[in-house]
Amino acid sequence: MTTKQEKFGIVLFIILFSYFLILMDNSIIFTSSSQIGQGLHMNEASLSWVSNAYTITFGGFLLLMGRVGDFIGRKRIFLIGLILFGISSLAVGLSQNAAQIIIFRAIQGIGSSIIAPSSLALLLDHYEGNMRTRAISLYGVTAGIGSSAGLLIGGGLTSLISWRAGFLINVPFALFLIILTIMKLSNSEVKKQKIDVLGAILSVAVSSLFVYSITVSNIWLIAISLVLLVGFIFLEKSRSFALMKLELFKNRIRSGAYIARFLFMMAMLTYWFIVPQIMQELYHFTALQAGMGFLPLTIVNFIAALYLPQITERWGNGHVMLTGQIILLIGILISAVIDPHAGYWLTIGLPMILIGWGQGWLLAPLTAAGVYDTTPELAGGASGLTNTMHQLGGPVGLSLTVFFTSSIVNIGSYYHAVMYFIVGFLTVGLVVLLITNRESEK
Numbered sequence: 001m002t003t004k005q006e007k008f009g010i011v012l013f014i015i016l017f018s019y020f021l022i023l024m025d026n027s028i029i030f031t032s033s034s035q036i037g038q039g040l041h042m043n044e045a046s047l048s049w050v051s052n053a054y055t056i057t058f059g060g061f062l063l064l065m066g067r068v069g070d071f072i073g074r075k076r077i078f079l080i081g082l083i084l085f086g087i088s089s090l091a092v093g094l095s096q097n098a099a100q101i102i103i104f105r106a107i108q109g110i111g112s113s114i115i116a117p118s119s120l121a122l123l124l125d126h127y128e129g130n131m132r133t134r135a136i137s138l139y140g141v142t143a144g145i146g147s148s149a150g151l152l153i154g155g156g157l158t159s160l161i162s163w164r165a166g167f168l169i170n171v172p173f174a175l176f177l178i179i180l181t182i183m184k185l186s187n188s189e190v191k192k193q194k195i196d197v198l199g200a201i202l203s204v205a206v207s208s209l210f211v212y213s214i215t216v217s218n219i220w221l222i223a224i225s226l227v228l229l230v231g232f233i234f235l236e237k238s239r240s241f242a243l244m245k246l247e248l249f250k251n252r253i254r255s256g257a258y259i260a261r262f263l264f265m266m267a268m269l270t271y272w273f274i275v276p277q278i279m280q281e282l283y284h285f286t287a288l289q290a291g292m293g294f295l296p297l298t299i300v301n302f303i304a305a306l307y308l309p310q311i312t313e314r315w316g317n318g319h320v321m322l323t324g325q326i327i328l329l330i331g332i333l334i335s336a337v338i339d340p341h342a343g344y345w346l347t348i349g350l351p352m353i354l355i356g357w358g359q360g361w362l363l364a365p366l367t368a369a370g371v372y373d374t375t376p377e378l379a380g381g382a383s384g385l386t387n388t389m390h391q392l393g394g395p396v397g398l399s400l401t402v403f404f405t406s407s408i409v410n411i412g413s414y415y416h417a418v419m420y421f422i423v424g425f426l427t428v429g430l431v432v433l434l435i436t437n438r439e440s441e442k
Contacts, residue, residue, distance in 0.1 A: 010184045011126050012135055015119045016142045018082065018177050021170060022112040023146030025089070026054070028154030030276050032163040032287065036101070039163060046098045052215045052395075053102045057109030058116075059391040060208030063244055064200050066117035066384015074122050075185045079178060081114025086174030093168035116391070120383035122185065124371060133368065134309045140364025141305035143390065147272065149298055155291025196239060202232040203244065211392060214399045245381050253318070254382065256436030257369030260325070262389040263429035264362065266397025267422045271332070271355075273398055274418045275348060282411055283344050296349050297356035304360030312365065317372075318437045321365035325433050328358025329426045336419035340412055369436075397425055 029036075029051050037047045069077040088108035095101035120139060127135045157165040206228045213221030236244050249255045279285040279293050312320050331354025338347045370386035401421040408414040 008127075008131070008135065010180060012123070012138065014177060014180050014185065015123050015126075015135075016138060017173070018078075018115050019119045019139065020142050020146040020149075021173055021177075022085065022115050023143055024150035024153060025108070025112070025167070025170060026058070027147045027150030027272055028166045029054075030150075030154065030272055032154045032158040032166055035158050035163040035287065040095065040098055040101060042098045046102070048215075049098075049102045050105055052212075053106040054109040054112070055391070055395050056208050056211045056215065057106045058112045059109075059211045059388065059395070060204050061110050061113035062117060062388040062391055063203040063207060063384050065114045066121070066387065067200075067244070067381055068114075069118045069121055070381075073187050074118055074125060075181065075187045077114055078118040078122060078185070079181055081111050081118060082174050082178050082181065083111075084108075085111030085115060086171055086178070089167050089170035089174065093164045093166075093171075113391075116387040117384040120367070120371065120386065124383070126186075133312065136368045136371070137305070137308045137312065137364040140367035141301065141308065141360060143363045143367070145298060145301055145305075147268070149294075152291035152294055152298065155287040155289070159286055159288035196236075199232065199236055199239065199244065202228065202235065206232050207388065207392065211395050214396050217399060217403050244385065251373060252436060253369050253372045256432055257321075257366050257372070258385060258389045260321075260429045260432045260436070261366045261370065261386065262393035262396075263425050263432065264366065265390055265393030266400075267332070267425035267429070268359070269394030270397045270401045270418060270422050270425070274415065274422075278340055278348070278411075278415055279344065282340055282415075285344075293344065293348065294352070296352035297359070300353050300356030301360040304357045305364065308361060308364055311361070317365045317368050318433075320361055321369065322430075322433050322437055324358045324361030324363075324365065325426065325430050326358070327354055328362055329423070329430055331355035331358055332419065332422055332426060336416065336423050340415045397421075 033047055033050065036042065036050060042050075065077070065081070085108060088104050088111055091104040092101055092108060095104060123135050123139055124132065154166045157163075157169065206225055209221060209228065210225040213219075213225055232244075233246070237246055249258075275293070276290045279290040280287070285293060308320070315323075331351045334354065335348060335351035338351075340347045367386060370389075371382045401418055405414060405417045405421070408417055
């Protein structure tokens with residue numbers, strides 16, 4: 001039986017560190033991909049699947065894994081995720097050819113799809129009231145810091161040791177977390193309930209096919225995945241024991257948060273994709289220097305997060321979320337209009353201060369809004385859906401941007417085109433949050 005914590009203690013550390021690991025691992029590939037390609041003799045097409053395989057399984061299994069904890073217990077499913085993530089990280093780090101690393105990255109994605117929603121559900125189980133608000137703030141901040149820190153850590157390990165170190169380092173950390181989880185986490189209450197087997201199969205099929213079709217830019221597969229999505233929604237609407245309870249969308253605050261988070265990741269994964277390219281191709285940064293180039297964003301993100309609970313208490317979650325979106329958009333817009341030949345600091349480094357500030361004030365409130373006013377029965381589904389939007393938005397935004405900009409040869413024109421796509425995604429997100437805020441105030 002889960003007991004509510006009066007102090008954060010070791011439980012929050014377990015939750016945040018596990019979440020940090022999988023997000024770091026998701027972005028570490030950006031600064032180590034060229035070294036992986038050289039080491040395993042992979043061409044550009046096969047190299048892209050080192051990232052794609054992870055993304056497809058991570059995004060594909062999130063909805064299902066968000067609910068499995070409701071059936072077998074949060075602690076048990078969390079442990080399974082950690083074990084799978086640790087073993088697959090070892091296998092990825094020891095891979096000897098393209099087939100091995102792609103297969104093991106796909107398995108690693110499944111482990112991450114378990115850890116992401118179950119860690120958030122565990123947080124909701126263990127904390128309540130003001131403690132929960134503060135814990136969710138830290139959880140949201142971890143999402144931003146984990147992603148940007150992955151670029152720094154990946155670049156550092158790749159330059160100083162090997163690309164393999166970026167994956168092998170997960171193994172002792174995963175083992176450490178497994179031991180702590182067994183010793184310190186309590187079990188959640190499990191209620192006997194029917195399992196939506198058909199819904200589970202459809203959710204994996206829809207999510208995986210959608211991410212795959214976006215990744216390979218196949219319009220027919222995209223259409224098929226959308227048809228399957230409609231079928232999945234009708235199925236879930238008719239079932240009292242649905243895998244994804246549609247009442248999650250009845251609350252406007254939650255619905256707005258899901259859409260805004262999707263758009264946020266459309267923008268930010270594209271940003272994390274283009275900026276290391278500019279650093280390495282235009283400024284001739286090494287992998288380590290490219291990772292360090294994200295320090296302004298990471299540091300400011302962390303500082304902004306320190307004051308977030310007090311700001312949220314004073315302004316309210318909705319207003320902080322909106323402010324964060326505006327600051328982030330301004331930072332990206334400044335970076336977009338400046339000529340990249342003006343140098344790192346003017347084009348990227350200084351605007352990162354606003355980008356890190358905005359991100360620090362946006363992700364945590366988005367996380368809180370995504371699980372707003374949920375019952376224990378809805379917690380797993382809300383956690384899974386929040387993380388699904390986070391994971392699916394990235395490949396959609398990146399694929400759309402690459403599709404429309406890949407033919408641009410001039411590096412400066414390419415940079416501006418990509419950055420304006422990012423501005424567009426964030427602008428739509430701002431409109432969504434403005435509508436959500438107005439509705440919540442009525």
